Amino acid sequence: MFVRIVKMTFHPSNIETFKTNFDKNKDAIRSFNGCSFLELYRDKHNTNIYFTYSYWESEEALESYRTSGLFKSVWSKTKPLFAAKPEAWSVDKVVSLQ
Template identity: 70%
Template sequence: MFVRIVKMSFDENHISDFLENFNLNKEQIRNFEGCRFLELYRDKTNTNIFFTYSYWNTEADLEAYRHSNLFKNVWSKTKPLFNAKPEAWSVEKLDSLQ
């Protein structure tokens, strides 16, 4: 399994635009081939900082999404809203306790 974490920071006046765009597209992202899980988090202290957390079957699946029209559409609407450069990590899950 391939895990992707993306940190995004927005101007306060763009948060509702980001959330609206995310909510319009989250089902399509989650149902994109190879995506097994998708969550959105918001920092409790700095409420303009958000994280997406997604599971992908393979790195190739994530790359297919990143080159898709869906991603291009979502990103073209998200990118202008940032107030800092987004950060992304691709990580390997080593352990999980429930």
């Protein structure tokens, strides 16, 4: 399992459109084969910056999602809303304290 973090910066006027699209698709993304966790965060001070944080069983599972019709549909509606190029990281969890 690994964690995928995606940073997205939106034009302020596009935030509601993004949130509506995310809400519409979040359950389908979370239930996609290989995804075991999904959260959306907003930067505390730069409120036009959002992050998705998701757990994936394998790189193959993430790649399967990234080539799926679901991803293509979501991304085609999200991409035009950006104010800056999105950034993404795939990281391994080293320590987790509960």
